[in-house]
Amino acid sequence: MRTxxxxxxxxxxxxxxxxxxxxxxxxxxxxxxHEGHLSLVRQAKYRCQRVIVSxxxxxxxxxxxxxxxxxPRTYERDAQLLSELDVDVLYMPTRDEMYQAGAxxxxxxxxxxxxxxxxxxxxxxxxxxxxxxxxxxQCLPDVAIFGEKDYQQLLVIKRMAQDxxxxxxxxxxxxxxxxxxLALSSRNAYLSEDxxxxxxxxxxxLTQAQHRIHAGESISKVLWDSEQYLISVGFEAIDYFVYCxxxxxxPCDRRLTNRPARFLAAAWLGKAxxxxxxxx
Amino acid sequence: MRTxxxxxxxxxxxxxxxxxxxxxxxxxxxxxxHEGHLSLVRQAKYRCQRVIVSxxxxxxxxxxxxxxxxxPRTYERDAQLLSELDVDVLYMPTRDEMYQAGAxxxxxxxxxxxxxxxxxxxxxxxxxxxxxxxxxxQCLPDVAIFGEKDYQQLLVIKRMAQDxxxxxxxxxxxxxxxxxxLALSSRNAYLSEDxxxxxxxxxxxLTQAQHRIHAGESISKVLWDSEQYLISVGFEAIDYFVYCxxxxxxPCDRRLTNRPARFLAAAWLGKAxxxxxxxx
Numbered sequence: 001m002r003t004x005x006x007x008x009x010x011x012x013x014x015x016x017x018x019x020x021x022x023x024x025x026x027x028x029x030x031x032x033x034h035e036g037h038l039s040l041v042r043q044a045k046y047r048c049q050r051v052i053v054s055x056x057x058x059x060x061x062x063x064x065x066x067x068x069x070x071x072p073r074t075y076e077r078d079a080q081l082l083s084e085l086d087v088d089v090l091y092m093p094t095r096d097e098m099y100q101a102g103a104x105x106x107x108x109x110x111x112x113x114x115x116x117x118x119x120x121x122x123x124x125x126x127x128x129x130x131x132x133x134x135x136x137x138q139c140l141p142d143v144a145i146f147g148e149k150d151y152q153q154l155l156v157i158k159r160m161a162q163d164x165x166x167x168x169x170x171x172x173x174x175x176x177x178x179x180x181x182l183a184l185s186s187r188n189a190y191l192s193e194d195x196x197x198x199x200x201x202x203x204x205x206l207t208q209a210q211h212r213i214h215a216g217e218s219i220s221k222v223l224w225d226s227e228q229y230l231i232s233v234g235f236e237a238i239d240y241f242v243y244c245x246x247x248x249x250x251p252c253d254r255r256l257t258n259r260p261a262r263f264l265a266a267a268w269l270g271k272a273x274x275x276x277x278x279x280x
Numbered sequence: 281m282r283t284x285x286x287x288x289x290x291x292x293x294x295x296x297x298x299x300x301x302x303x304x305x306x307x308x309x310x311x312x313x314h315e316g317h318l319s320l321v322r323q324a325k326y327r328c329q330r331v332i333v334s335x336x337x338x339x340x341x342x343x344x345x346x347x348x349x350x351x352p353r354t355y356e357r358d359a360q361l362l363s364e365l366d367v368d369v370l371y372m373p374t375r376d377e378m379y380q381a382g383a384x385x386x387x388x389x390x391x392x393x394x395x396x397x398x399x400x401x402x403x404x405x406x407x408x409x410x411x412x413x414x415x416x417x418q419c420l421p422d423v424a425i426f427g428e429k430d431y432q433q434l435l436v437i438k439r440m441a442q443d444x445x446x447x448x449x450x451x452x453x454x455x456x457x458x459x460x461x462l463a464l465s466s467r468n469a470y471l472s473e474d475x476x477x478x479x480x481x482x483x484x485x486l487t488q489a490q491h492r493i494h495a496g497e498s499i500s501k502v503l504w505d506s507e508q509y510l511i512s513v514g515f516e517a518i519d520y521f522v523y524c525x526x527x528x529x530x531p532c533d534r535r536l537t538n539r540p541a542r543f544l545a546a547a548w549l550g551k552a553x554x555x556x557x558x559x560x
Binding site: 100102107109112163164165 | 287291380382383384385386387388389390391392393409410413414417418420439440442443444445446447
């Protein structure tokens with residue numbers, strides 16, 4: 001595995017691969033890798049001959065007061081894990097390489113990029129769309145793979161890549177869970193022992209809501225009960241718990257029968273803001 | 281010359297060219313071609329083996345009440361002129377091909393994209409940055425060429441391409457002028473006979489300002505006199521007449537000695553908003 005820190009070196013490797021007619025997959029990450037990331041890397045290896053994993057804790061997707069400084073950084077372990085999976089390139093740009101002096105361009109996605117996480121994290125999706133556009137254009141991969149755990153982010157990235165005509169196929173990988181159902185996330189490291197016991201209830205609440213809506217219960221009642229349930233098991237605040245169109249993220253107050261729907265939730269346990277989602 | 285209307289066909293041709301290791305240049309236009317455009321096409325042919333000219337009157341860069349509907353459209357003549365120059369591809373996407381249903385992504389450039397034209401045309405540079413990003417990613421040219429006549433636009437596009445890591449070299453072509461100094465522009469077609477006689481005074485005022493500032497006169501006095509002069513020769517409103525840093529467009533009240541400076545002006549004659557600029 002090669003570690004690369006500049007766009008110039010990255011493009012040189014990419015050209016070397018494509019001249020040999022090898023396909024290239026990119027898995028963008030912020031590091032602190034867990035089995036969720038590794039499953040995306042395996043998917044990338046299955047799809048393409050060469051795999052690039054980027055590792056960049058993107059300051060532009062954190063708002064003031066968020067956890068940019070405390071976000072877990074485990075670079076040596078990350079490199080070891082990727083090396084064991086026989087990844088071709090670990091791309092770790094510096095902040096100056098990613099955002100050069102005078103940089104003043106942002107990519108903004110309305111529609112799927114509004115509401116839900118954007119309501120409480122105003123800079124998040126603009127930061128994500130901008131850095132992912134840059135990563136895609138730096139690496140020029142055939143395929144780029146993102147986790148379904150960050151479902152709204154996945155839709156924002158698909159929309160952005162399609163709208164800007166970036167020559168890439170965006171694919172998604174299923175959420176990987178602990179045995180008790182908790183979705184793997186780098187931010188689970190923030191959970192205390194007690195909070196870790198409460199955390200799987202987020203997924204449990206989503207699956208319960210799914211069952212109840214399939215059984216024909218009122219959507220508004222189910223959503224309200226789900227929020228109350230999460231508070232009762234120790235969550236301190238619910239940013240959202242919604243049932244919505246799986247493509248547009250428009251909230252629905254009736255069960256969708258002719259289009260895919262999805263439950264999405266975000267809630268706080270201590271310092272950890274957990275998000276999760278399931279097909280409805 | 282082939283005329284192409286879809287991204288799919290465009291990409292197929294581009295792949296054919298690059299597999300033969302031919303380089304590709306793009307000249308984006310809104311049609312109503314004049315000698316200014318044609319000079320950019322000649323520059324493109326000099327730089328690359330293959331030349332694509334795009335022709336798309338981009339609705340997103342017109343604000344409400346601007347001249348989108350009346351913008352001159354001379355498609356047959358444009359195609360004839362490009363064919364005579366032996367252009368390889370005329371890319372004429374439909375509006376639906378360019379902006380697909382549900383498209384909701386914009387590219388925004390602060391800094392050089394603020395003030396001057398943006399002050400009176402609030403949607404202009406976001407519309408330009410978004411459509412040019414799309415055109416560059418649809419065509420994936422080695423080089424793309426833009427006219428210096430639209431100087432702020434040129435800086436916005438350079439900034440955008442660099443900030444988003446679009447793999448292209450942005451080049452500029454000198455402004456082409458009528459014998460009396462008037463910069464060629466598709467919007468000159470809006471000028472009445474009398475207005476056409478007044479129009480070259482915009483360039484004359486810029487060159488006079490240049491001489492006076494070189495002679496050591498006060499910048500604020502020269503700028504004020506220039507605006508008064510334009511009004512005296514028949515211009516109805518001056519959007520701006522400034523002396524600024526040629527790279528950042530920051531206005532300067534003292535003569536720059538260690539960096540390039542530029543004069544930029546925009547002023548109205550009847551229905552025509554004329555812009556022009558010269559090195560200071």
